[in-house]
Amino acid sequence: MEKYNPSIIEKKWQEIWDKLNLNKAVDFDEKPKYYCLEMFPYPSGKIHMGHVRNYTIGDVIARFKRYTGYNVLHPIGFDAFGLPAENAAINAKIHPAKWTYANMDYMLSQLQKLGFSYDKDRIIATCDPKYYKWEQKIFIEMFKRGMAYRKESEVNFCPHCQTVLANEQVEDGKCWRCDSEVVKKTIFSWYFKITDYADELLEDIKLLEQGWPSRVLSQQINWIGKSEGAFIKFKFEKSDEYLEVFTTRPDTLFGVTFVSISPKHPKVKEIVKDKNILDYVEKMIVDLDIKKDYDKEKDGIYSGINLVNPANGEIVPLYIANFVLMEYGTGVVMGVPAHDQRDFEFATKFNIPKKIVIYREDLSKDVTTWKSSFVDSGFLVNSGEFNGLQNELAKEKIVEHLASKNLARKAYQYKLRDWNVSRQRYWGAPIPIIYCPNCGVVTESIENLPVELPENIEITGFGGSPLAKVESFVNTTCPICGAKAKRETDTFDTFVESSWYFLRYCSPDYDKDIFDKQKVKYWMDVDQYIGGIEHAVMHLLYARYFTKVLRDLGYVESSEPFKRLLTQGMVIKDGAKMSKSKGNVVDPDDIVNTYGADTARLFILFAAPVDKDLEWSDEGIEGSFRFLNRLYRLIANYAFKVKDVPLQGTLTPRIKELLYEINSCVQKVTNDIENYHFNTAIAKLMEFVNFLYSFNPEEDELGYFRQALEKLTILISPFVPHLACELWEMLGHSEIVFSQSWPKVELEYATKDTVKIAITINGKLRDTVETTKDADQKEVEKLALNSEKVKKHLEGKEIKKYVYVKNKILNIIV
């Protein structure tokens, strides 16, 4: 007998699949469509186990859906812009484009070897000008609608490398490349006004509750960070001007004993004249910029200025305090030390009085004995006409009262900030903006798109934006007046590309617009999206945002791109994420070379539920390989004997049992695949194989045995497609297994005639009895009382009652 040889089988079938063009997604096909999408990879060089897991999950779903009558779109592409390509250029003197395309070629060959069923006519690379041309168009439309804008803001900057650094490139306050201190710098950047969509992004989470993991949704809710509160005006003691604060606790307004303002607030320089104070403010700003959050102690200084509490007219001091964020609210905060922990700490340090305004019986009335602030609910005290009110109620009342005097207004604030999309890098999509001395900031005209990246470029990693040094790129003419003008040299954050690639897959070659609206209408929404949990906020929020923007620009109809989301767990080894530094990396190439793609796929699905972390095990993969060998031998043993044998003979108990096992397997595997419980689906298939091994069919049972082997082959084919094709062929079929339809449960065989019923006494298992299905209680009681074991436990006891659950259990209470 031939041995199972995955390297030969897999190559053979991959070629056949390509020839048959099996995985083609047909635009506007009559079958119902199904869009199955996995997050596309960054072309880092080679795929890792996380990719294998991600794409195997998607492939099983895509193949299963094709079996069950769907027209499936299952595409792949590359998130091809990004910093590693520039690092390669610096370190290895390879052009980023060359590096990226070489990596994509290699990774595509790896994906091919793993047998993933992608539609190969839809591969996209975001660094292709044919792709980013349309991204530039989207930007231009956004800019024209005021959805994109330019502003000056604070960023991380390395003074040595002369470049902006992303947050993740700052390590312990130092530049990751040259180790110099990173400073905050205020520069101009481009922003997307995602905050305009904050409310909708939050509201529409309701639409995703059925299909998305709750932890992703809760992370997004957290990130958007909507708070209900009020703006309240505090008048200066000595002028008629106001400072406005944002608070979520207007109910504590009578407890204000100071107000604090951010050192970075522009008002500070206006209103404080004392040089010593201003020097101290400067020192605080420097500290804020270099220190890590966790070692920032509360610090501040009295500004010399007082304000008036609008609720009771009390004069309160204004402090300049380092814990007040300039980026949130108004940059000014009312200080209520008794009912806010930060204010409590600050007031304790600076000997500012604390005043109780929310009270509960179990509290001490002497605030000086308090170890921390009281932030729970209670009723109001020391609050004038509001005394005695429940504090939640008082929030409304106090705001209403002040609003009538134009001193307060109800408001919402969000943690979400506008999205900074400017990167001072080469390997990204150029932002299609031109600075004209006459016309100002203008967009490139649509006809001139794409604004292409210049190819001849030197990337050193030093001296600021690489594009700024390419004169042929920078110098251009104004599309409006024709004057000499300069191009924007920033490129887009790569999250911009990944915010709409799933739309481009619907018509990847369309050259008249961003995409073909009709095709997008046919294919969207993505029915199942699969990817890593690390994208819970950034990518998934940006993609949701872009979909809404494109809807408002008239390009798409839906508001949410991804109906269902599956977040797979990490692949770990020795308890830690695989990483070069830990030396616990398992290379998919090695696994495929040693065991084949089918074994890799099977193990990665079998070893853990999809959403949990998966502990890699060298012994485990051996086990999966053994199983496939066992399966191969089973079918190779019988293929010749069962070929073309018809179903025949009477339904003997043995045949009935065989049919029951077949149907129970069909039912369990189908159900489990539908629910993405691949590990238990595979376990069931293993059980079925074990059963078939022990069955040893007689001559006249071979017809039914053939049927068992055939259904087994179909059921396992989404997991191990190459082997399944081979087995199907061995069983004598000339057409490919994937042309079959998915087995249906034959209800008449799906249940057994007899059932085992557990007999428990006071909830403890004492025996099991076998009886006919749906037997009535009396009958089971009789059987139970006949059992020796049960008799023994009932000796000298009085039966009080029976609890009977049909086909399951009889509990005897004594």
Next chain:
RNA sequence: GCCGGGGUGGCGGAAUUGGUAGACGCAAGGGACUUAAAAUCCCUUGGGAGUUUCUCCCGUGUGGGUUCGAUUCCCACCCUCGGCACCA
């Protein structure tokens, strides 16, 4: 601190609406085959105890509760992983 997961054998993990805890796999032990090994096949395998072809007790992080019956539901607590973190 806040939010969200998760605690089941030596290990990865199974257990419909509360109804026989430990499926399946790994590891381990024993046996068959073999000159031998590999491969393969078969058996055992949660812990403890005993009168050991059988029987009993304990057992799903801990302590309570609801129930005829709890891994599953409720309350309190412990541990652990992930995210956010001075957001007023």
